[in-house]
Amino acid sequence: MNKFLKEFKERGFFYQCTSESELSELLNNQKIRAYIGFDCTAESLHVGSLLQIMCLRMLQNHGHQPIVLLGGGTTRIGDPSGKDKTRKILSEHEINKNQKNIEKILKKYLKTKNKKLEPIFVNNYSWLKNLNYITFLRSIGKHFTINKMLTFESVKTRLEREQSLSYMEFNYMILQAYDFLELNKKQKCSLQIGGSDQWGNIVNGVDLIKRYSGNHTYGLTTPLITLASGAKMGKTETGAIWLDEKYLSPYNYWQFWRNIDDRDVFKFLNFFTDISIKKINEIKDEEINNQKIILANETTAMLHGKNAAKKSEETAKKTFGENSLGSALPSISIKKEQLQNNFTIIDLIVMSKLETSKSEVRRLIKGNGIKINNKTINDEKLIINQKLFKENVIKLSLGKKRHIKVEVI
Numbered sequence: 001m002n003k004f005l006k007e008f009k010e011r012g013f014f015y016q017c018t019s020e021s022e023l024s025e026l027l028n029n030q031k032i033r034a035y036i037g038f039d040c041t042a043e044s045l046h047v048g049s050l051l052q053i054m055c056l057r058m059l060q061n062h063g064h065q066p067i068v069l070l071g072g073g074t075t076r077i078g079d080p081s082g083k084d085k086t087r088k089i090l091s092e093h094e095i096n097k098n099q100k101n102i103e104k105i106l107k108k109y110l111k112t113k114n115k116k117l118e119p120i121f122v123n124n125y126s127w128l129k130n131l132n133y134i135t136f137l138r139s140i141g142k143h144f145t146i147n148k149m150l151t152f153e154s155v156k157t158r159l160e161r162e163q164s165l166s167y168m169e170f171n172y173m174i175l176q177a178y179d180f181l182e183l184n185k186k187q188k189c190s191l192q193i194g195g196s197d198q199w200g201n202i203v204n205g206v207d208l209i210k211r212y213s214g215n216h217t218y219g220l221t222t223p224l225i226t227l228a229s230g231a232k233m234g235k236t237e238t239g240a241i242w243l244d245e246k247y248l249s250p251y252n253y254w255q256f257w258r259n260i261d262d263r264d265v266f267k268f269l270n271f272f273t274d275i276s277i278k279k280i281n282e283i284k285d286e287e288i289n290n291q292k293i294i295l296a297n298e299t300t301a302m303l304h305g306k307n308a309a310k311k312s313e314e315t316a317k318k319t320f321g322e323n324s325l326g327s328a329l330p331s332i333s334i335k336k337e338q339l340q341n342n343f344t345i346i347d348l349i350v351m352s353k354l355e356t357s358k359s360e361v362r363r364l365i366k367g368n369g370i371k372i373n374n375k376t377i378n379d380e381k382l383i384i385n386q387k388l389f390k391e392n393v394i395k396l397s398l399g400k401k402r403h404i405k406v407e408v409i
Helices: 003-010 020-029 047-061 092-109 133-139 153-160 172-187 196-213 250-258 262-272 277-283 288-304 306-321 336-340 345-352 358-366
Strands: 033-039 065-071 120-123 189-195 218-222 331-334 370-372 393-398 402-408
Touching: 003 020, 003 047, 020 218, 033 047, 033 172, 047 065, 047 092, 047 189, 047 218, 047 262, 065 092, 065 172, 092 120, 092 288, 120 172, 153 196, 172 189, 172 196, 189 196, 196 218, 250 288, 250 306, 262 277, 262 288, 277 288, 288 306, 331 345, 345 358, 345 370, 345 393, 345 402, 358 370
Parallel strands: 033 065, 033 189, 065 120, 189 218, 331 402
Antiparallel strands: 370 393, 393 402
16 A cells, blocks of 8 residues: 555545556645635634644655635635534635735645645635636536436535525535646646545546546545544534644643544544654553643644643643742733722623633632632632732632633733
8 A cells, every 4th residue: 555545544544546556656646736715714724623634644745736725716605514504705815815924824734835845825716706607517517417416415415494594505516626626737736635524526527527538537535523522523512623823822732632532542643743653652541731732742743833732731830739830821912990899700701812701700709710820719709900900910710621811901
């Protein structure tokens, strides 16, 4: 078996492949270009996209060149896969802004100094914006049947639930297939990789290329990842785990990996780090918290740099083991004037966004789940005044995992 596919399987990335033996032979005989698409629906990706990013990284590590397709065009349509309602339509300005920031994030993960391996960034709006509808239907649309399109999971699910599926969204699978065709023609791309929910769209592209030009291309999918708790990867009780530090600090990113379920650690070491499979198997029997720290350090260093990872680990040790606040702890500011208006502990927590529900804050207080400077707060009517602040700073904690510095300005 080809070395790339072998590692892809051993790390648990493999779900489906259109022609595995043919793809293995191709990869053994030449260096290829493969692509993954990212729609630009937000200014940042979150960890739900991280497995796909790691696929591109693994491609590079095996000497192949990744193509990153940023869906400036398809973002205007909306992928119905896994969705139960139509995606919000963004303005052209929002899409362009999102695209630039996502590219910046991806460059943190992908090598850019080797010309033969550096990622090729493309925007499908460049070929979709000027399509002639009649010409497109005659040359591309004729290769698709409504019968087959209705069998795809993304379509079936919406129809079975009697949830509306716009004609605009219904066309998404044709446009994604056309993207693969364009990349095959212009960039000699021979492989598309995506999540298992993209299987139908990927197969469409492989079939279209074969019918249109006779070229052989391939599709490869990864399993959809959920946390052991059943939650969707990338989402938590406190919100999305963003890859842009503007939306999530390096410390909070580190904490996400440090606090994952014990059952996910081994799997995520394989998915989201560059540690060799052999080394991962060696540390499998280590104490679980040590494994979690390794995972948190590796993932944070990959995105934010080694210094940020080290600083986050040191801050966590101080936060959980000492009375020190830790310099990397997320912080908010409060004006002195606010402290003169019967500003309560509940007001402070809601302002901090650690919790938005006042009733939930009251429940946490009753359960001894709120602390200021590591001291439990039992009074929900506690007034926050200047006396509580040592050198104009306090540490506010909700449970064992959520901490923030509050500074008086």
